Structure formats: structure tokens, C-alpha cells
Amino acid sequence: xxxxxxIAKLANVSIxxxxxxxxxxxxVSEDKKKAIFDAIEQLEYTRNMNAIHLIKGKTNLVGVMxxxxxxxxxxxxxxxxxxxxxxxxxxxxxxxTNYELCNETAVLEMLKMKQIDxxxxxxxxxxxxxIEPYTRYGPIVACEDVNQSPVSSVYLDHYTxxxxxxxxxxxxxxxxxxxxxGRNSGANSQSRLKAYKDALHSINQPFREEWMFYQxxxxxxxxxxLNKLRTMEQRPTALLVTSDQxxxxxxxxxxxxxxxxxxxxxxxxxxxxxxxxxxDLTTIDNQLMEMGSCAFRIVHDQIAxxxxxxxxxxxxxxxxxxxxV
Amino acid sequence: xxxxxxIAKLANVSIxxxxxxxxxxxxVSEDKKKAIFDAIEQLEYTRNMNAIHLIKGKTNLVGVMxxxxxxxxxxxxxxxxxxxxxxxxxxxxxxxTNYELCNETAVLEMLKMKQIDxxxxxxxxxxxxxIEPYTRYGPIVACEDVNQSPVSSVYLDHYTxxxxxxxxxxxxxxxxxxxxxGRNSGANSQSRLKAYKDALHSINQPFREEWMFYQxxxxxxxxxxLNKLRTMEQRPTALLVTSDQxxxxxxxxxxxxxxxxxxxxxxxxxxxxxxxxxxDLTTIDNQLMEMGSCAFRIVHDQIAxxxxxxxxxxxxxxxxxxxxV
DNA sequence: ATGAAAGCGCTAACAT
DNA sequence: ATGTTAGCGCTTTCAT
Numbered sequence: 001x002x003x004x005x006x007i008a009k010l011a012n013v014s015i016x017x018x019x020x021x022x023x024x025x026x027x028v029s030e031d032k033k034k035a036i037f038d039a040i041e042q043l044e045y046t047r048n049m050n051a052i053h054l055i056k057g058k059t060n061l062v063g064v065m066x067x068x069x070x071x072x073x074x075x076x077x078x079x080x081x082x083x084x085x086x087x088x089x090x091x092x093x094x095x096x097t098n099y100e101l102c103n104e105t106a107v108l109e110m111l112k113m114k115q116i117d118x119x120x121x122x123x124x125x126x127x128x129x130x131i132e133p134y135t136r137y138g139p140i141v142a143c144e145d146v147n148q149s150p151v152s153s154v155y156l157d158h159y160t161x162x163x164x165x166x167x168x169x170x171x172x173x174x175x176x177x178x179x180x181x182g183r184n185s186g187a188n189s190q191s192r193l194k195a196y197k198d199a200l201h202s203i204n205q206p207f208r209e210e211w212m213f214y215q216x217x218x219x220x221x222x223x224x225x226l227n228k229l230r231t232m233e234q235r236p237t238a239l240l241v242t243s244d245q246x247x248x249x250x251x252x253x254x255x256x257x258x259x260x261x262x263x264x265x266x267x268x269x270x271x272x273x274x275x276x277x278x279x280d281l282t283t284i285d286n287q288l289m290e291m292g293s294c295a296f297r298i299v300h301d302q303i304a305x306x307x308x309x310x311x312x313x314x315x316x317x318x319x320x321x322x323x324x325v
Numbered sequence: 326x327x328x329x330x331x332i333a334k335l336a337n338v339s340i341x342x343x344x345x346x347x348x349x350x351x352x353v354s355e356d357k358k359k360a361i362f363d364a365i366e367q368l369e370y371t372r373n374m375n376a377i378h379l380i381k382g383k384t385n386l387v388g389v390m391x392x393x394x395x396x397x398x399x400x401x402x403x404x405x406x407x408x409x410x411x412x413x414x415x416x417x418x419x420x421x422t423n424y425e426l427c428n429e430t431a432v433l434e435m436l437k438m439k440q441i442d443x444x445x446x447x448x449x450x451x452x453x454x455x456i457e458p459y460t461r462y463g464p465i466v467a468c469e470d471v472n473q474s475p476v477s478s479v480y481l482d483h484y485t486x487x488x489x490x491x492x493x494x495x496x497x498x499x500x501x502x503x504x505x506x507g508r509n510s511g512a513n514s515q516s517r518l519k520a521y522k523d524a525l526h527s528i529n530q531p532f533r534e535e536w537m538f539y540q541x542x543x544x545x546x547x548x549x550x551l552n553k554l555r556t557m558e559q560r561p562t563a564l565l566v567t568s569d570q571x572x573x574x575x576x577x578x579x580x581x582x583x584x585x586x587x588x589x590x591x592x593x594x595x596x597x598x599x600x601x602x603x604x605d606l607t608t609i610d611n612q613l614m615e616m617g618s619c620a621f622r623i624v625h626d627q628i629a630x631x632x633x634x635x636x637x638x639x640x641x642x643x644x645x646x647x648x649x650v
Numbered sequence: 651a652t653g654a655a656a657g658c659g660c661t662a663a664c665a666t
Numbered sequence: 667a668t669g670t671t672a673g674c675g676c677t678t679t680c681a682t
Contacts, residue, residue, distance in 0.1 A: 003675055014653040019677060027651050049438040050384065051675035054375040055658050061418070070397075070404040079395040082421050091435075093386070094419045096407050110416075113374040220599045252603050274545050278577050328659055339669040344661060352667050376659035380674045654681080665670075 002043035010039040022047060058117055061091050062299055065107045066122040067099045071217060072245050072273055073182075073288065077122050077143060080292025088300050090117075099125040099183075108134045118299040120292075121151075125185060135310070139302035141295045144187040145314075152302070152310040154295045156286045158188050161317035162195035162240070165268045165284055169238045172325055174266060175203055178211035178236035180225055180246055192242060211236050219275075222249020229265075230257060238266035238325070244276040244283055251279055251324065267324040282325045285318040327368035335364040347372060383442055386416050387624055390432045391447040392424045396542060397570050397598055398507075398613065402447050402468060405617025413625050415442075424450040424508075433459045443624035445617075446476075450510065460635070464627035466620045469512040470639075477627070477635040479620045481611045483513050486642035487520035487565070490593045490609055494563045497650055499591060500528055503536035503561035505550055505571055517567060536561050544600075547574020554590075555582060563591035563650070569601040569608055576604055576649065592649040607650045610643040 004022075008015045013032050020028050021036045028036075039045070053059045064081060066074045078094075085092050093116060097103035104126045110116050111134055121131070121142040132150050134140060141152035169177055179196050181189050200207055210232065213225045225246065229235055241247040247269035254261050261267055269276050272285035298311050329347075333340040338357050345353050346361045353361075364370070378384045389406060391399045403419075410417050418441060422428035429451045435441050436459055446456070446467040457475050459465060466477035494502055504521050508514050525532055535557065538550045550571065554560055566572040572594035579586050586592060594601050597610035623636050 004677095005675080015676085016653060016655095016678080017651085020652090023677085029651065032652085046434065046437045048379070048675050049435075049440045050375055050379040050382075051658090052677080054373070054379050054660085054675085055677050057375075057658080059375065068404075069407050070400040072395075075395040075400055078419075079393075082394050082419070086421065092419050094403075094407070094417050096411065109371065110374075112371045115374045218599055219603050223603055249603055274543060278544050278548055278574055329661095330659080340660080341662080341670080342668060345668090348661085354667065357668085373659050376674085377661080379659085379676085380661050382674075652682085654679105656677105656679085658676085660674085661672105663670105663672085666668085 001048075002045040003048065004045075006043055007036060007039045007045055010043065011035040053114075057114060058303075059115060060089065061093055061116045062296065063093045063095050063107050063110055063116040063119045064122060065095050065097055065104060065119060065124060067097050067125075068217075069094065069096050072275075073217075073243065073271060074122050076271070076273065076288040077292040077295075080289035080294075081120060081296045082292075083289075084293040084296035084300070088296075090296075090300065097124070099123075101126055111140070112137045117303050120295045120299060123186065123188075135308065139299045139308075141298045141311075143291060143295055145191070146187075146310075146312070148312075150308075150310050152298050152312065154291045154298065154313045154315065155188075156291070156315050156317055158191035159195045161284055161286065162192045163199055164317070164319060165240055165270075166196065166199040168319060169240070169266060169268065169325065170199070170203055172238075172266065174238040175205055176211075176234070176236040176238065177205075178208075178213070178229075178239045180213040180216040180222075180239060180241040180243070180250075182215070182217055182242055184214050189242075196240070216241070216246045217243065219245045219249040219252075222246040222251075223253040224249075226250045226253035226257070226259070230259075235265075237264075238262075238268075240268050240270075242270045244269040244271045244273040244279075244281060247281055247283070247324075248275050248279050251281070262324050268319075269324075272318075272320055276320070276322070280323040282322045283320050285320050287315045287317075291315055326373075327370040328373065329370075331368055332361060332364045332370055335368065336360040378439075382439060383628075384440060385414065386418055386441045387621065388418045388420050388432050388435055388441040388444045389447065390420050390422055390429060390444060390449060392422050392450075393542075394419065394421050397600070398542075398568060398596060399447050401596070401598065401613040402617040402620075405614035405619075406445060406621045407617075408614075409618040409621035409625070413621075415621075415625065422449070424448075426451055436462045436465070442628050445620045445624060448511065448513075460633070464624045464633075466623045466636075468616060468620060470516070471512075471635075471637070473637075475633075475635050477623050477637065479616045479623065479638045479640065480513075481616070481640050481642055483516035484520045486609055486611065487517045488524060489642070489644060490565055491521065491524040493644060494565070494591060494593065494650065495524070495528055497563075497591065499563040500530055501536075501559070501561040501563065502530075503533075503538070503554075503564045505538040505541040505547075505564060505566040505568070505575075507540070507542055507567055509539050514567075521565070541566070541571045542568060544570045544574040544577075547571040547576075548578040549574075551575045551578035551582070551584070555584075561590075563587075563593075565593050565595075567595045569594040569596045569598040569604075569606060572606055572608070572649075573600050573604050576606070587649050594649075597643075597645055601645070601647070605648045607647045608645050610645050612640045612642075616640055
């Protein structure tokens with residue numbers, strides 16, 4: 001493989017002159033320039049990016065940490081991240097963690113080892129304190145509320161948005177309300193759970209563990225939720241579901257079993273994914289794609305300006321009223 | 326940031342000894358080893374991967390080329406790729422191309438510039454001949470039939486699988502059969518189209534452009550397809566749909582409009598995604614995840630063995646009979 | 651406008 | 667068992 005020395009020799013100039021041309025710097029005469037371009041073409045020369053990364057201490061690469069890859073929530077977030085990265089000529093390294101600590105650590109270490117210039121954490125299981133020390137090696141932004149951490153953050157006020165959703169159900173006359181969550185740990189889920197409990201309290205309803213469904217991520221999980229529901233003597237009349245996919249699964253299985261939505265069971269989804277519109281699902285829009293874009297923009301800004309102050313950006317939610325409540 | 330020299334100095338050894346310890350090589354005395362580990366800890370030292378990449382001419386990074394990120398087909402493929410990459414301690418760079426030539430070229434150039442060790446092409450618009458020269462810089466595998474190219478390939482026999490699907494419809498008494506495709510270019514789509522035309526020919530049916538639907542990727546595209554169908558005087562009685570998502574959208578909208586599946590409209594999907602099971606959709610399983618895994622394995626094998634002969638691996642399809650035909 | 655040379659942080663061949 | 671040294675391919679400072 002040809003390198004810069006070969007070009008220099010063939011074009012009869014010094015290495016530095018080649019470098020100048022390569023980097024569009026001024027003060028190179030036209031004839032030398034031409035000789036260099038000719039040599040580049042003749043030897044099919046391309047720069048070795050690893051050498052450039054080494055010398056610049058920068059890779060134009062951002063790591064994206066997510067538990068699973070094949071999941072609508074993360075895909076949507078990723079879509080936003082990717083769109084923004086594209087504009088800035090940045091590439092993304094997709095790091096699947098399965099929520100395992102060792103994998104999450106591996107991503108942080110990549111930052112320390114200068115493989116990546118920054119990190120976007122879509123979701124994690126590691127406590128924030130363990131992440132914070134790594135901010136000295138480059139910008140890190142999490143897609144959840146971090147509350148004044150050195151880690152930056154883009155987030156939705158999940159407490160308020162959830163409260164809003166529940167109150168909407170209550171207004172519509174519901175008192176028996178169940179909840180489907182993705183995880184029970186995680187900042188986002190915790191906020192939602194708190195909102196749920198507070199709302200129940202406000203209408204003097206007890207918290208019932210049997211109406212809680214965890215680990216609901218996919219459309220097929222929704223099917224399962226409904227089937228659990230069917231075995232219950234006393235069922236909730238409404239369900240808050242933290243994923244439109246899961247909500248869609250619930251609706252499908254409800255229909256199959258003659259359970260009418262919203263009459264027998266009202267449902268509010270979350271994320272406002274395309275599937276929600278097709279199912280005419282009432283849902284809460286949380287601007288996932290915009291959040292992704294913003295996360296990248298923060299990382300990129302901090303890389304460019306070499307500043308370390310974390311940024312926090314809260315996003316608005318919006319209830320999309322359709323026909324499932 | 327501490328480097329290997331600092332460690333050497335602090336531990337009172339030479340840099341090669343440090344390097345040996347860093348790479349778990351034998352022949353280092355225990356006390357020196359300890360001194361080095363202490364120094365590493367004290368200075369919070371980590372290796373700079375860019376230097377290693379430069380010297381080794383290898384990055385443990387594979388580029389994944391795909392047109393869109395937020396799409397069930399590619400997500401599933403990616404899931405397989407990612408699982409396999411994980412086992413080999415490889416990272417993935419996700420390169421979204423939007424089917425634009427300049428972006429596809431950029432990925433190939435990354436290989437030439439030694440940023441990545443190999444490429445997996447999930448889908449592309451560039452002609453194969455333009456890709457082939459790049460195989461000298463590292464292994465490239467495409468997820469479509471390449472027919473004896475220096476580019477490796479994992480693929481399904483789309484012609485046969487499609488023919489099989491159509492014959493199944495014909496056996497069930499259908500003659501008026503429509504088709505939803507993702508793109509009209511692309512090797513996979515072309516094979517499918519040919520199978521479709523051949524099948525029509527075999528039952529003496531004309532090819533009707535109005536029963537062809539292109540650019541159908543997502544669930545909402547399915548909704549649109551059905552609504553176009555509704556405006557037609559003569560409608561097909563069956564539809565072959567190259568995506569379970571699109572098929573699901575069609576079914577949803579059909580129900581909304583009192584069109585019965587399969588009585589008024591039979592549907593065969595493609596991919597056997599989870600959504601297909603929930604919709605009880607008859608579909609053709611094409612082992613997307615396994616294809617992804619295999620694609621990575623081929624790339625990795627060729628990197629490890631430094632061999633250049635392309636590999637081709639054909640996958641089996643399977644018709645999953647459910648209730649939509 | 652051009653070139654010489656130092657150095658980014660590391661590995662590996664060679665010497666001892 | 668340990669150290670010396672020559673690169674990997676490039677950018678950049680400093681001369682000229």
C-alpha cells in the first residue's frame with residue numbers, strides 16, 4: 001500500500017508538501033500540486049486514517065450504547081442520532097450491551113482508549129456515579145434525566161407525562177388502571193412508576209402488583225400481557241403501556257378474544273411510533289427522534305468546543321388522542 | 326494522558342517490558358510485572374488504540390452498510406451481525422447510506438483507508454462491479470446473490486422462494502395476484518419480480534402494472550396499499566408482500582374497511598418477523614438473523630485467515646402457514 | 651513556497 | 667528476562 005512517502009518520492013517533493021495538498025492548505029505551487037495529484041492517482045493512494053487518528057487524538061467516531069439493537073424505541077432514537085451524525089461527517093459505533101455491566105464498561109473504556117470521541121447512552125444499567133469519571137475523556141450524554149451530573153442529558157419529564165396520561169384516563173372515568181413497563185430499574189421507569197403510584201393514591205386506589213407488567217418490550221410481549229389479564233378475576237379497565245409496540249400486541253390479542261378496546265379495556269401507548277397511527281392508538285409522543293438528534297448535537301458541540309460543562313435538555317411530551325381510550 | 330513511556334519510567338523498566346505485560350507475553354519477572362501494574366494503576370493508564378491500529382494495520386471494526394436504520398428488516402439482520410461480532414470482540418460501524426452512491430462509496434473508502442477491516446453490505450444501490458475492486462483492501466460480503474463475484478455473499482434464493490409462495494396461492498385457487506416490493510432495483514427484488522412474472526405466465530395471467538406496489542417498507546405503507554386497492558374496479562384476490570410490516574398494515578386497514586382476510590384478500594408476508602405471528606400472518610421465513618450472523622462470520626474468517634477467496638452461502642426458506650391465505 | 655525533522659503511542663525484531 | 671531501536675503513516679513546527 002502506498003503511503004505519503006511514496007507519493008513524495010514519485011512527485012519529487014517533500015512529505016510536508018504532500019501533506020499540505022492532502023489537507024487543502026495554501027502555499028503550494030500549481031505544478032507541484034499537479035505532480036502530487038498525478039502520483040496519488042497513479043499509486044491509488046489513500047490516507048491511512050489510523051495515523052491521522054493517532055496524531056490528532058481524535059477519531060470522528062461516537063459510540064452509541066444501547067441494550068438491544070432490534071427494538072423500535074432504540075431504532076427511532078438511533079434514526080435521530082444517525083441523521084445528525086451524518087451532517088457532521090461523524091460515524092457511529094453501535095455498542096450492544098444487553099444491560100450487562102461489563103459491556104457498558106467496555107464502551108466507556110473505548111472512550112478512554114481514544115477509540116471514540118464521545119458517547120451517547122440510550123439506556124444503561126450502570127449507576128451514574130460509575131460513568132461520571134469518564135467524562136474527563138470526552139463528552140457523554142445519556143437519554144434520561146441525570147439531575148446535575150457531569151454527564152449531559154436529553155430527557156422527557158416522565159413523571160409529568162405519565163401523570164398526564166393517567167389523569168386523562170381518570171377523567172374518562174377509569175379507576176382500575178394497570179401498567180406495563182420495560183424495566184423496573186432505570187431512571188425513566190422509576191419516574192413513571194412514581195407517577196403511577198402517586199396517581200393511584202390521589203384517587204384512593206391501592207397499588208396492585210398483579211396489574212404491573214414488567215419486561216414488556218415487543219409486540220409479542222403485549223400478547224402475553226393480554227393473556228395474563230384474561231386469567232384475572234378482577235381486571236383493570238385501562239392500561240398504561242410504555243411502548244406502542246406492546247400496546248399494539250395487546251390490542252391485537254384483545255380483538256382475537258372479543259375484548260373491546262376501549263370499552264372493555266382502554267389503552268394509552270407511549271412513543272408515538274408509526275404503528276400507533278395504524279392501530280389508531282392513543283399515545284404520548286415523546287419526540288424520540290428529536291431526542292436522538294439533540295443527543296448527538298450535544299456530544300458534537302462539546303467535542304468541537306472542547307468544553308466540559310454538561311448540558312441538559314428537557315423535551316416536551318404531547319398526548320395524541322386517538323380511539324383507544 | 327499517560328503513555329507507555331511514563332509507565333516504563335515510573336516502573337523503572339523499558340517500554341518493551343511494559344508492552345510485554347500489556348500483551349500478556351511471557352518472560353517478565355513477577356516483581357517487574359507488579360511494578361508495571363502499580364504504575365498503570367497510579368497513572369490511570371490505558372492504551373491508545375489508535376497507535377495499535379496504526380501499527381497492526383487493523384482496527385477490529387467492521388462496517389455495516391444499510392440504506393435505513395429504523396427498519397425491521399435491517400434491524401433483524403443487524404441483530405444477527407451484532408451477536409456474532411460480540412463473540413469475536415469486534416465492533417460495528419453503522420453506515421446509513423439512504424441508497425445514495427456517494428455514501429456507499431464513503432463506506433468502501435473507509436475500508437481502503439484502513440478504518441475498518443471489512444464490510445457487510447445489507448443492501449445497496451451501487452453496481453457490483455464498482456464494489457469489486459475494493460475487495461483487495463479487505464473482505465466484503467453482500468446480503469444478496471452476487472453470482473461468482475469476488476464479493477462474498479449470503480443470500481436466499483428469492484426466485485424459488487417467491488415462486489413457491491405464488492404457487493401456494495395458485496393452489497389455493499387464486500389467479501389474481503398482486504405484488505408489493507421494497508424497490509424495483511436490487512438483486513433480491515429483481516429475482517422476485519421475475520418469479521412473479523413467470524408464475525403469472527404459467528397460469529396465463531397478464532402482468533398488470535396497477536397491481537404492483539413499489540417502495541413498500543413500513544407498516545404505514547401497507548395502509549396506503551390497501552387504500553389504493555380499494556379504489557380499483559378489479560382487485561387482486563391475493564397479495565404477495567415482501568415485508569411482514571407492510572402486510573400487517575394491509576391487514577389492519579382491510580379490517581377497518583370490512584375487507585376480510587383471507588376471504589376477500591389473501592396475503593403472504595415475508596421475513597417471518599414477530600409481528601407476523603401476532604397477526605397470524607402466513608409468511609416466508611428467510612432466516613434474516615442467521616444470515617446476519619453468517620455474514621459476519623464470513624468477514625471475520627477472511628480477516629483472520631487473511632484469505633481472499635469469496636464465500637457464498639445460500640439459505641433455506643420456509644413457508645409458515647398461518648391464517649391469511 | 652518548500653523541506654527537514656520531531657513526534658503521536660505503540661509493537662516487534664534484534665541484541666544482550 | 668530485559669533493553670535498544672527502528673518503524674507504522676501521518677501532521678506540524680521551524681527553518682530557509
